[in-house]
Amino acid sequence: MCMFCGFGMFPWLALSTCSHSHEHAQQEKASNRTALEILKERYAKGEITREEFLEIKKDLVS
Secondary structure, three states: OHHHHHHHHHHHHHHHHHHHHHHHHHHHHHHOOOHHHHHHHHHHHOOOOHHHHHHHHHHHHO
């Protein structure tokens, strides 16, 4: 019975580790975005106006 429990734990452990690594990679990728990329994304989503976009972009580039 104990041997069966060990084999049952291995796939679960392997899957949970892979899932955690994938989440970490996504978070790391998101944190490596530049301020300009984030600004462009916010403008594309309609969170800021064109005027706000241009003003902030000017601040970031200079």
